[in-house]
């Protein structure tokens with residue numbers, strides 16, 4: 001059963017279908033060439049984590 005993944009590259013975000021034999025291994029996106037590892041758990045295409053920079057320092061001037 002193929003696994004459907006979303007390319008982690010925010011500039012690509014191609015939907016990739018890979019065989020489940022590659023779970024836990026690295027695959028390469030055929031669109032952008034990004035190499036990423038396939039999660040071991042079942043993962044359906046869902047919203048990509050919005051890369052929200054949470055490193056916003058709380059500036060409190062006293």
Ligand SMILES: [Zn+2]
Pocket residue numbers: 007008009012013014029030031032033034
């Ligand atoms: Zn890609």
